[in-house]
Amino acid sequence: MRTCELRVRCSGSTHSTSNEGKLVAVIPAKWADAVLARIKAHPLGVRAAVIGHVTEQHLGLVAARTALGGTRVVSRPRIC
Numbered sequence: 001m002r003t004c005e006l007r008v009r010c011s012g013s014t015h016s017t018s019n020e021g022k023l024v025a026v027i028p029a030k031w032a033d034a035v036l037a038r039i040k041a042h043p044l045g046v047r048a049a050v051i052g053h054v055t056e057q058h059l060g061l062v063a064a065r066t067a068l069g070g071t072r073v074v075s076r077p078r079i080c
Contacts, residue, residue: 023039024051026054029053032050036048036049036050057071058071058073061073061074062074
């Protein structure tokens with residue numbers, strides 16, 4: 001199993017995370033293109049993509065858009 005470590009500086013503290021080759025990074029929208037380009041530049045990041053965004057509509061929850069265009073709160077979000 002290969003693991004990666006991400007160190008992020010948030011509010012004065014450093015956090016690290018790893019998950020069997022998956023990464024979810026919550027970053028300011030204005031940085032999204034630059035961060036995505038850096039990740040895609042690495043051979044293991046060529047399939048990286050923006051998969052969502054933070055809104056005020058469902059604070060603290062993960063919501064998914066349905067095939068019919070509605071929104072559904074995901075009770076147990078997974079990234080694998």
